[in-house]
Amino acid sequence: MALRRALLVEDDFVSRKLFAGMLRGRFVCDVAGDGLEALEAYNLSVKNGLPYDIIIMDIGMPRVSGSEALMLIREAEAREGIKSGQGVPVLIITAHKSAFGESFRAGCDAYLTKPVSAESLLAKTMEVILDREGTNEQKHPDS
Amino acid sequence: MNKNQILSELGDIPETVYDELVSEAFEQSGRQLVELRQFVSAGQSRKAVSVAHSMKGCFANLRLNEVSHAASALEAALKNGAQSEEIDARVSELSVLLRLQG
Numbered sequence: 568m569a570l571r572r573a574l575l576v577e578d579d580f581v582s583r584k585l586f587a588g589m590l591r592g593r594f595v596c597d598v599a600g601d602g603l604e605a606l607e608a609y610n611l612s613v614k615n616g617l618p619y620d621i622i623i624m625d626i627g628m629p630r631v632s633g634s635e636a637l638m639l640i641r642e643a644e645a646r647e648g649i650k651s652g653q654g655v656p657v658l659i660i661t662a663h664k665s666a667f668g669e670s671f672r673a674g675c676d677a678y679l680t681k682p683v684s685a686e687s688l689l690a691k692t693m694e695v696i697l698d699r700e701g702t703n704e705q706k707h708p709d710s
Numbered sequence: 711m712n713k714n715q716i717l718s719e720l721g722d723i724p725e726t727v728y729d730e731l732v733s734e735a736f737e738q739s740g741r742q743l744v745e746l747r748q749f750v751s752a753g754q755s756r757k758a759v760s761v762a763h764s765m766k767g768c769f770a771n772l773r774l775n776e777v778s779h780a781a782s783a784l785e786a787a788l789k790n791g792a793q794s795e796e797i798d799a800r801v802s803e804l805s806v807l808l809r810l811q812g
Contacts, residue, residue, distance in 0.1 A: 579768045581735045586771075589721045627763055662767040682770040685721025 570595045571620040571696065574612070576605040576636070577660070578628040582681075586623065586660070589685040590692070594620075602631030609640055609655070613647075619655050621696050623688075626661040626670060633659060634666070634673040641674040656699040658692060716773045728772075735768050739777075739808050743801070750788075750797060759788045765804075777811060780804040 573594040577583040578601050587596050597612075597619075599605040605624060612618055622640070626633040637657055644654040651674070659670045659678040667678055677695045679687060711719075717728055742761050749758035762785035769778035784800040792800075 579764050579771075581731050581738060581768050582771045584734075585720065585723075585731060588723055588727065625767075627760060629760070662763065662770065681767045682773060684719040686719075689721075 572612075572617065573597070573692070574599060574605065574608050574619045574622045574624075576600075576602070576622065576624040576628070576633065578625060582625075586683070586688065589683075589688050590623075593689065594692075601628040602633055602636030605633075605636045606631065606639055609636075610643075613643075621692055622655055622657045623692065624657060624659055624675075626659060626663055626666045633661070634669050637670070637673040637675060652702060653699075656695045658695050660688075711773055719773065732772055732774070735772055735774075736808060736811070738768070739765055743805060743808065746784075747801065750794075750801070755788050755791070759785055762788060774811065777804070777807050780807050 571594050573590055574597050575583060575586055575590065576599045577586060580600075583598055583600070587598060590596050597608055599608050602624075605622065609619070609622070624633045624637065631639075637659075640657070641651070641654060645651075654674075656677075657675045659666075659675045660681060660683055661667075661670070661678065662681040664680060670678055676699070677691055679691055713725070713728075717723055717725060720728065742765055746758050746761040749755070749761065762781050766778050766781035766785055769775075769781060780800070780803050784797070784804055787797050787800045
């Protein structure tokens, strides 16, 4: 079975390595250190026709925050005619409990609070991906 | 939580990998603490909050809860605009823990 593609966005180097290790074996993982790098990776994935199956992203990051990057991704999708709820699934991981409202307004699909276990990360990631695939199959049954 | 439980929660990562990550976290936190002190001195509390928040998350992810809680207390003090004496005390507390456990 082909591995799914994930973009992992986390400014803390140690946490990034930890999360990437949790996803290893199930995902081919690209990494970004802040929202700006995430946008660059997202744009490149679209340009190359290799979309991510999921973006897993922190909120509090330098330069461009996770919620700002997410809003820009949703705006780019809307310009391409991708409707709300049909774009790339985004899972937010944050220690800011107060950031959930902001994350959902920006267009995230689900969230986890730090500290995250490998089990919860994999379970939530697959839940979000399968949910999105189910939604898109219902909307486009012939695709 | 003992080390085996931690390794299990983190996806059964090898102990050597975990130890390496912990060592990197402590090394990184030394630099972060210097940076944080500079932000506090310069009155750039938002940037100082961001550094404390990052340390809190990193150590929480590694299940080093005592250090994470100390970083969390510092973050809260900075966010609440605490007096400089309290912030100094929180920075010292975190600094001591980092020296003791690092």
